[in-house]
Amino acid sequence: MAITVEIDKEWIVCRRGLTRREAVRWSDLKAVLIETTDQGPFQNDVFWVLVGETSRCVVPQEAEGSQQLLAKLQTLAGFDSNVVVEAMGTAENRTFICWRRPEGD
Numbered sequence: 001m002a003i004t005v006e007i008d009k010e011w012i013v014c015r016r017g018l019t020r021r022e023a024v025r026w027s028d029l030k031a032v033l034i035e036t037t038d039q040g041p042f043q044n045d046v047f048w049v050l051v052g053e054t055s056r057c058v059v060p061q062e063a064e065g066s067q068q069l070l071a072k073l074q075t076l077a078g079f080d081s082n083v084v085v086e087a088m089g090t091a092e093n094r095t096f097i098c099w100r101r102p103e104g105d
Contacts, residue, residue, distance in 0.1 A: 005065040007072055021090045024052035032073055032099040034087040036066055046088065073099070
């Protein structure tokens with residue numbers, strides 16, 4: 001099953017095949033997490049978790065478009081790229097916080 005992530009000015013959309021879709025609106029984005037598992041390297045073991053006000057979007061690192069997603073996420077004020085580097089070097093079940101919307105925004 002093909003997994004793709006598409007980004008535009010308003011939405012982040014992850015599609016799994018033709019029927020399954022998760023989406024978060026940029027304006028609703030509250031947090032960006034990375035979840036890692038101990039299941040690699042033969043299974044997806046790194047996932048972007050985009051937490052919105054009322055929705056959540058989970059994007060495997062191997063999804064088509066994930067590099068473009070990372071580039072866009074890195075433009076968020078306060079995004080911590082050092083956390084990304086740490087997460088990519090982890091081979092255990094963990095959750096990393098890369099970004100949180102500042103209080104009051």
